[in-house]
Amino acid sequence: MRTFNKFLTAATAAAALGGAVLATASPAMAAGRNGVCDSGEFCYYFNSNTQGSVSDFTGSIADYGAKQPSCYDFKGAGNGKGICVKNNAASVWNRSSSTVRVYYNSRYGGHYQDFGPGARGNLDSTLKNQNASHQFLGNNPPPSGQTAMSWALYQTGGGRISCGFDGYTSTPGRHEGIDISRSFNSQVHALVSGQIINVVWGHTGSGGLSTIAVYNASLGRTIIYLHSAPLGSLRTGQWINKGQYIANESYRGVSSVNGEHTHVEMRMGRTTLAAKSVNDWHLDNPNPTSFWISQGYSVR
Structure with missing residues (x-):
């Protein structure tokens, strides 16, 4: 001691x-x-x-x-x-x-x-x-053999969680999602199937936030992807499958050219936008770990 x-x-x-x-x-x-x-x-x-x-x-x-x-x-x-x-x-x-x-x-x-x-x-x-x-981890540890979120998002190795849920260390506010990063232009894949209810293409740099919102009615959840470059073929109302290629990693809405990453956020119910994280000290979303485990992922 x-x-x-x-x-x-x-x-x-x-x-x-x-x-x-x-x-x-x-x-x-x-x-x-x-x-x-x-x-x-x-x-x-x-x-x-x-x-x-x-x-x-x-x-x-x-x-x-x-x-x-x-x-x-x-x-x-x-x-x-x-x-x-x-x-x-x-x-x-x-x-x-x-x-x-x-x-x-x-x-x-x-x-x-x-x-x-x-x-x-x-x-x-x-x-x-x-x-x-x-x-x-929720009430039970994830069983062995689950897929790491950082692998599933890119369908290849080299990805990592760069900021966990409620994991800000120097940014003011409380982080409402999970940031995963690999490299600029890496293919981004859907982690859960569902219907696209919002697509915003945005642009690189601050003020150009992109959004893909995918609602799964049976789960009662919306999964939102931020900062990536959505494929031009995506349309509101379109159904996408788990594992489907939906975007390329980018820094849309991020000021740093080296800030490419994909923000993945689990929201309750049907909602088209992500919760505010920066400069907001109230968490709107619950801890998503147990949800991701239920979908076959380990949060890593």
Whole structure:
């Protein structure tokens, strides 16, 4: 178990920088992230046996960030307060109703350990002080053999989740979908079958947001794809099948020429537009992990 001396060393080093005040605000500024392990949350503890400072979460995080002021940090009172969560947690308490999986690597990769609803305990010897991401899986872990979303979207390897649901680390607001990226002009395929209810072609650069909204009545869900370049043949009212080629990866509505990615968003009911994420601190969409698992995907 680490002692408070480690924290004092970090604080002393900060004081040596001319007395500058370091920002300690976490990027996820929802009311729930208050350093208290409330009902419905998954919580990391700085020390073993659920001791020390707490960092509490309500959704999956693909990358915690590695340094202040942009990292997710320990917010509760006690040893470790203000230190980044990545590679610094020793124990957890899962107060959510979902199984939560802790990963060794960012973006849900490498060795992992599952914690069922209500479970509390120490991270295993591989993950202790080596935690890099966590994922809400629903009430049951995904069965082996499921297809990674990042593979299914492109129907080939090389894709990765670049930002998970509610996973902003430096962008203000709360992320309503899952960002998946591979490379400019990669073919994008539908993850769920349904009827197209909205197509906006947009253009590259800021202000040119593209949209493909696909409604599946039997599931009662709309899947929305943003930032890609929709095929010119797409039409409102058209039925598309799961796995069908629908777009090419682009950066439509994104200011950076290196910002190509596809935002995939699961919305309840029939709706033609994505929920607002940037500069909006209210989540309109539920955590989609259990839905994607039900469709045969692992969120990675």
